[in-house]
Amino acid sequence: MRVNVTVNGEQRQADDVWEGESLLFMLRERLGLPGSKNACEQGECGSCTVYLDNVPVCACLVAAGQAQDRSVRTVEGLASGDELDPVQEAFVEAGAVQCGFCTPGLVVAAHDLLDRVPSPSDPEIREALAGNLCRCTGYEKILDAVRLAASRR
16 A cells, blocks of 8 residues: 655655554655664554654554554654754763664653653653663663753753
């Protein structure tokens, strides 16, 4: 099947999409957007988090066909050209990026949080990021990054 979708503000088309294909597979393999990571394929780790019509979703759990005529924004779409989004910058500056596998999902989740709650408390940050797993950082630098991004927005 063919899927027509707006990705990061640009109308895109994916051909030969099979019925059971995930949005994550379509984004990575058919549309060449490797930012969202494929880790658990069960919606447990959050590394594939993207916006679907401005709502964060685990792209591994969304059928590609469900994105037909809808809007997807990936971690690549947060930046404006060569200029990183403040959340992306804060993750780099705070050292919240280690192996980088969880980073895209955490950045999208933090971005969503700060859009909803511009000055979140630590418990609000922890709750917003609870669906994202990281095995490298111990989370403290991730929390520092969200605090830093909030202070700059």
